[in-house]
Amino acid sequence: MNKSIQENSFPEPAIVAVNGVELEVFEAGKQNAGNPIVLCHGWPDLAYTWRYQVPALVAAGYHVIAPNQRGFGNSARPTEVIEYDIEHLTGDLAALLDYFGYDDATFIGHDWGAFVVWSFALLHPHRVNRVIALSLPYLARGEMPWLDFMEAVLGSEYYFVHFNKQPGVADAVFDADPARFINNLYRKNEPLLPPKPGMAMIEIARSESPLGEPLLSESELAVYASAFEKSGFTGGINWYRNLNRNWHLLAEADPIIHKPAxxxxxxxxxxxxxxxxSDFVPNVEEISLDSGHWVQQERHAETNEAILGWLARHGVSAD
Incomplete structure (x- = not known):
């Protein structure tokens, strides 16, 4: 598909009130009402990450709902860290289904969005019928809170830990030049190198010679830069600052995801x-694409083929 057509076809947003906040939601395929699919972006990302998937899903007969989740874009950015925990994030999705009049839906998530979608299937199992995750597999809860485990294994400079131990430090670096940070982070054909000492995300944000090639065109980068210049990065970073809290909040949930995935x-x-x-997601199919982290953008045609093929094989029966 012609890239200019692809970019121009991304739907216009609407602001909707759900779960005590307002979310910026991009909706497409209203003519396919009754066949919902919800797309959940990661960090630092936007609903715009799904620009290659939305037209393909609409053409395949889906009603596509793609929110900028809380903390991102023109969605609400609560000031309290606790308001970004997994109960709030999954609560937003449940309320979004209510807003559109759906009992359940298929959910697709990338990166942090995948964590939210996996968690949604744990906390609201009757409201999800299928799960598709990109990049981030199901994170088993384990015996030690996640951040404590990461600090013990990866050290205090690991960016998950750094976001918590030094709140505001990374935010300020990213906020100083959002376009540079996003352009340095969204790369393809990067060499896989061993980790260097220091806080990797800050090093990426400050780099004058990022590895690999830019993933985003100038116009695509402008969409991201404009959004993060307005919102800043703190809202999204607050997701990381709830990781231990999320570990506790998920304690009573059945850790097995029984839905097709x-x-x-x-x-x-x-x-x-x-x-x-498969120990935790017994009905899972796993595939790998020749891609870096931003698989739905870098390998969008192959990603669409994989998603649509799997959805066709795992149809949802009407209630």
Whole structure:
């Protein structure tokens, strides 16, 4: 598909009130009402990340709902860190289904959005019929809170830990030049190198010679830069600052996801592949694409083919 047509076809947003906040929501395929699919972006990202998937899903007969989740774009940015925990994030999605009049839907998530979608299937199992995750596999809860575990294994400079131990430091670096940070982070054909000492995200934000090639065109980068210049990065970083709280909030949930699931990995993604995903997601199919982290953008045609093929094989029966 011609890129200019692709960019211009992204739907216009609407501001909707759900779960005590307002979310900026991009909706397409209203003519396909009754067949909903909800797209959940990660960090630092936007609903715009799905620009290649939305037209394909609409053409396949889906009513597409793609929110900028709380903290991003023109959606609400609460000031309290606790308002970005997994109960609030999944609560937003449940309320979004209510707003559109749906009992359940298929959910697709990338990166942090995948974590939210996996968690949604744990906390609201009757409101999801299928799960598709990109980049981030199901994160088993384990015996130690996630941030404590990461600090013990990866150190205090690991960016998840740094966001918590030094609140505001990374935010200020990213906010100083959003276009540079996004352009340095959204890369393709990057060499896989061993980690360097220091806080990796800050180093990326400040780099004058980022590795690989830019993933975004100038016009695409402008969409991201404009959004983050307005919103800043703190709202999204607050998601990380709830990771231990989320570990506690998920304590009573059945850790097994029984819904059909598709896991799409990028073979050159720094995010680790799960070695035991089917132990927790028994009805999962796993595939890998020759891609870095931003698989739905870098390998959009292959991603669409994988998603649409899997959806066709795992149809949802009407209630």
């Amino acid at each position: 598709l896991m799409i990995y990028g073979e050159r993604d720094a995010v680790a592949r799960s070695e035991n995903l």
